[in-house]
Amino acid sequence: MTRVSILDGNTFLVSDERGDIEPSFDFPTGLFSFDTRFVSTWILTLDGQRLHPLSIDDSLSYGTRFFLVPGEPTHYLDAKVSVLRSRSIGGSFGEELTVLNHAGQEQEFSLRLDIGADFADVFEIKHQRQKKGRTTPGTRTNELRLVYRRENLHRETVISTSAPGDIDEGGMTFRIRVGPHGEWTTRLQVTTIIYGARGEDIRTTLPLGGHRTAAAIHAEQNELIERAPKLGCDCQPLAGAYRRSLNDLAALRYESIALGVRLLAAGLPWFMTLFGRDSIFTSLQVLPFLPELVPPTILMLAGLQGSRLDDFRDEEPGKILHELRYGETAGFLEQPHSPYYGSADSTALFVILLDEYERWTGDTTLIRQLEHETRAALSWIDTYGDLLGTGYVWYMTRNPETGLQNQCWKDSWNSVSYADGRLPAFPRATCELQGYAYDAKLRGARLARTFWNDPAYADQLEREAAALKERFNRDFWIPEKEYYALALDPEGRHVDALSSNIGHLLWSGIVDESRAAAVARHLLGPRLFSGWGVRTLADDQGRYNPIGYHVGTVWPFDNSFIAWGLMRYGFREEAGRICDAMLSASRYFDGRLPEAFAGYERDLTDYPVQYPTACSPQAWSSGTPLLLLRVMLGLEPQGEHLIIDPALPEGMGRVEVLDIPGRWGRVDALGRSRSPHDGSRGH
């Protein structure tokens, strides 16, 4: 079924192609805000008949227009009446219903809107649970109020109509007369309320801007896009993907319930909240283009840094969070996301982001302000991160009921396996975690030396990094297979599957120079590279499945970091191939790269097959075209300057990015591919 979504930060609405919402317990359709479904039924009928769409205008992220007629599709042409449904979202949700009479005489209609709210938490949809609280409907003149209570938790959905209607507990009915060729309109307003201090909406007692209008969202998105560097290029898919990415990143910004700042939600519909890992990877991707999106994320992650040992939340002092949820299941401890810390990479990635942020922006204030949090993060790597005391970062949840088994980016239960498909015991030490730890130490050393006036600590971190690199190259390398093991099992043996994780090792710089070529060969070889990108798992491994979430699909974000890693080791041609493949794939998704697509061979399907339940837009997929641009143009800050060293894939033609912001002010980067087919080829 086609689904139509609109969003404003973490308030979003998913309906079918008629604009209707039917109660669903397997997919999050409905109106959601702060992890709660405020509308689960929203069905429009005209004289008892469902409507059918003639067309949908969904070009805006925060608004949709549906053109509907009653009856079956074959009767379209004769329609004596049509209905326009025009909706927008901006904190609250508004829908204008217009009935158009196409007949030459007056007609009577009964327009009915069935309305319901189940107040389900996103996790109750994922896991199908019954509500513990009670919903009570209340009717007033032109207003339906649905009230949900569980102990002190109190949420409301209030639906009002501008034109008078008959309000009952299950919806609204409008008995209307419309003159010849005339029209009738009502404006429905849906307000969501989360009660907090002093019986007010929690969002009004905290320093938040509150509800934004659609016009305000429009202005704000435009301003953000206006500030971003301008892209000029011959390659249409690149131009389309860049514009789409900026739009989606603007739409995914939401107001933190706790900070009064704009954070980036991770992905629609399942992940409309703050994730440590996702927000850090996205920040790294967008830094050259939209650096102002980054400090709020850094401040929030620092503010919520782990401070105690808590088994339920997998929390430890110094650890950066995995996931923060605001819903009922987090509040009543049915889920651990208040916040949950089950992530073994976000802590090192936090240090990496801080350093990268300063390199681009020169914002030393933030670096000095967060010295204590950064030190605590570095210290976590060698203390609680090193569960077994072997000099590596390991993970093992202490919350077997609701915690995550795999605490790396591939966090599904079967993502870490031996080549033959067996699953290793816990704790596990995946390879990319060691790469991030290595990079974090080197970057931490730079921060300590340059900003914290602590050269002794800097020296120590550099010594530790060098020792880690040596140890890692000894313990993770599989000589007969010529790649790094996906992980070590608790006995220190190789978990020997061939996976995309080895690409992240290049990004971290932990790979010995002498082994980089072998790693690059594997990444671009037929087992990992599908033609559309690098698969999460090689196609001859025991658990390979081209539509397995982390065991065979292609993830655009993963590929963008692999391309960055290849660039780091000088494999510009190989990096270019990945950029080219990703941009080619993006064309099939209207420029919007999804969370993941299937790992089928390119020759087999001719187009990338979307993963069935992929999130879209997804922040780190939206960030992907931006990082690919960085890689193709070879952008690297060095001191007060920006190095520009373009190496564009064949046929890309001209690429220019104007006004790249940073400590240098603003500079332009220009590149042109060296190929006889310049500009003549679409992708």
Next chain:
Amino acid sequence: MGQATEQFFAALPRRAPAVLRGPTDGTLQIDLTTGNRTEHWYVELAPGSAQVSREQRPAEATFTVGADLFEELADGRESALAAVFRNEATLSGNVLLFLLFRRFFPDPPGTRDPREVAREVVREQAGRSE
């Protein structure tokens, strides 16, 4: 006022140098409610120091919670943010200040060092496979 609450506030000045190491400062008001009665506490947070007072003063943030629930926060059994999410506690004002204060709440009672637990698990697994 519960014993854990009393001990918690009494220990803040001593614990502050280890907990408050960033540059943030400001006053947090903590309102502990019992029925219709509210006890006000004021904690002035500054780099390396925390001053506790019962005398009214301007505050940048307010945390309101039942005295019984605060007793459980003070001994580590409960979590402040979860309580906010189910509206059993409420927050207003500068939330960063509260997030800083949250670092004073102790581990849940009986929590073991995860490294100790992990090494024990590995020893057991090795024992089973022999």
